[in-house]
Amino acid sequence: MAGSGTDRLGGPTGRATLSSVAARAGVSPQTVSNVLNSPQLVRSDTAARVRAAVRDLGYRPHRAARQLRTRRSQVLALRVEASPGDGVFDRFLHALTDAATDRDYRIMLYTAQDDAAEIAAYSELADRWDVDGFVLTSTHPGDQRTSHLAERGIPCVTFGRPWDGSGHHPWVDVDGAAGTRAATDHLVAAGHRRIGFLGWPAGPGVGDDRQAGWESAMTAAGLAPDRLARSSNDLTQGRAAAAELLNDPTITALVCVSDVLALAAMAEIAAHGRKVGQDVAVVGFDDTDVAQVAGLSSVNQPLAEVASACIRLITTILDSSAAGRPPERVLLTPSLVVRASSGTR
Amino acid sequence: MAGSGTDRLGGPTGRATLSSVAARAGVSPQTVSNVLNSPQLVRSDTAARVRAAVRDLGYRPHRAARQLRTRRSQVLALRVEASPGDGVFDRFLHALTDAATDRDYRIMLYTAQDDAAEIAAYSELADRWDVDGFVLTSTHPGDQRTSHLAERGIPCVTFGRPWDGSGHHPWVDVDGAAGTRAATDHLVAAGHRRIGFLGWPAGPGVGDDRQAGWESAMTAAGLAPDRLARSSNDLTQGRAAAAELLNDPTITALVCVSDVLALAAMAEIAAHGRKVGQDVAVVGFDDTDVAQVAGLSSVNQPLAEVASACIRLITTILDSSAAGRPPERVLLTPSLVVRASSGTR
DNA sequence: ACCCATCATTTGAACGATCCAAATGTGGTT
């Protein structure tokens, strides 16, 4: 309909500006700006005329110019880690980019060797690149990153709770305990009574949280949460820890703190000449690609919801200057995906 | 030494600017700019004085202001895909961000449902966000994205060859044929004679390329590349295809086009009551986390080199206005990582 | 002493948008 035919996107001088739109609509540049940013100030017929000109010329505000004046870049920074991670970063990244785009923000990436290097990078990113805020992942006990950002007055959200309770920033997290509780309940419902837990080394954080879910579900079912082994998150150690548990032949099911350890358990079960899913049920955590490929039941984190909550929280801080209110917190519940490794057949 | 004590990073008015540095050094703002951008124009003692002022004040150029003037953002855009992908995107992303940072560029993300949506997003990204260039991944036959970018005069590099030969843009790719050739050679050296190939549906692109490597290595070893099955990249279909090959009991080794299909093969081998690595050797492709966890030999892509080559190629185009020369092409050789699935024991 | 060439440095004007304050138009009230 409108503007059929030639596309004036790239006029003689290049692209449309506020002034060129103003000239075409017969108003001042400021009025055009008002139409776009403060429509309530402009009479509706003028606004309509201006909007028509905007459409005709294919005008898009030039972000660098706006940024120079307003000191807002509409850019959020996110660190990409080198370590293998838990295998869900891809999905989180996609969801985060989508959610940011919905609110007219973009995600910009940076890397850092460790927390110290990351903290050192903050002022560079904020000063030079005018990053408006940070989305931090992988929070851990003793995490100093948020306090450094707070000192500099740079807003942030974390995906992950502040595990030492000190945090005074908005965060979004997934209730790991609820996830392992669901996994345990599922196994109990399937008739299992001796259910072991394959966890990470003890310490406050994600690992303990997930273990607590297993414990509470066992206790609630009148069972003793006493079969427990720990391992770092790799296959070799994981198999050794799983072997420990499997030495007890009465154990018929394992709840694992991660998919990697669940796979270790599956391998060890097979090595013991028993069948995964039939003789011993296994449930993992994170629902990674690996789990899908291996037919492993696993606890799935609602990453799209996490991402959109992260964006909602930080853009709320950025867009309204609502500095007074206490930081918002969001705790989401994961869901169990049942596959062959814990199939009832 | 220099600037010990108080850090003037955040002076009374905020941050240091070109003018504040100039005032401190007793020169004009333009001279400061020249010291930083065209040092040969400035007498060395003046330059030294200016550089000292820069250090003292902790001056960092304001990117938005520079961008407004130069029409350069120092930002490259990269699409994050929704689909599960091949499991190497994380690593590529990290390497790409690192490589970009080395040359003072940053990576900004966007998403798109499909190629058409991606093409539609280009002008928005280039106009509004002033993206300097694009890094495209997942090239495929009939890919129209590069030609659309070329029409708009936006530079790009692709990770992946133009599979229909039409491409007239710089690209970086990994020699898939060389990878499967290495895998096949390794199996031949281990004494295998009947080596099957588990591939993707036929068609120009990555799949055919990897298949060609197996064929050429077999032929070179005087063996017939005649045991071949195809499947889409998922576990269920993959197991069926693997079963086809395993019906021939003389086959003792499988080269697979991807880690997912290799895992399918491993599962099927186990289901046939045979032992992976002992009775039947398996090699995958991409060396994903899955492969590491499963003890699967796999072909590893040199993603750090790919990433830095991508950045080198596109920054060369952007920084020098060397538009005349033909687009550069880089083909890198992957390396085989041997694990238990093809162990000689 | 003069003039010109050469280099180093400074000045003035953009880039495109938004902020602030001031100027215009509109209507109602006295």
Next chain:
DNA sequence: AACCACATTTGGATCGTTCAAATGATGGGT
């Protein structure tokens, strides 16, 4: 008719940087 309140519109000034052209300093050569 003069006035005021209010809605709408406009004119600089400004953000920090770079580009183009103008100025100042220096040093021969004649």
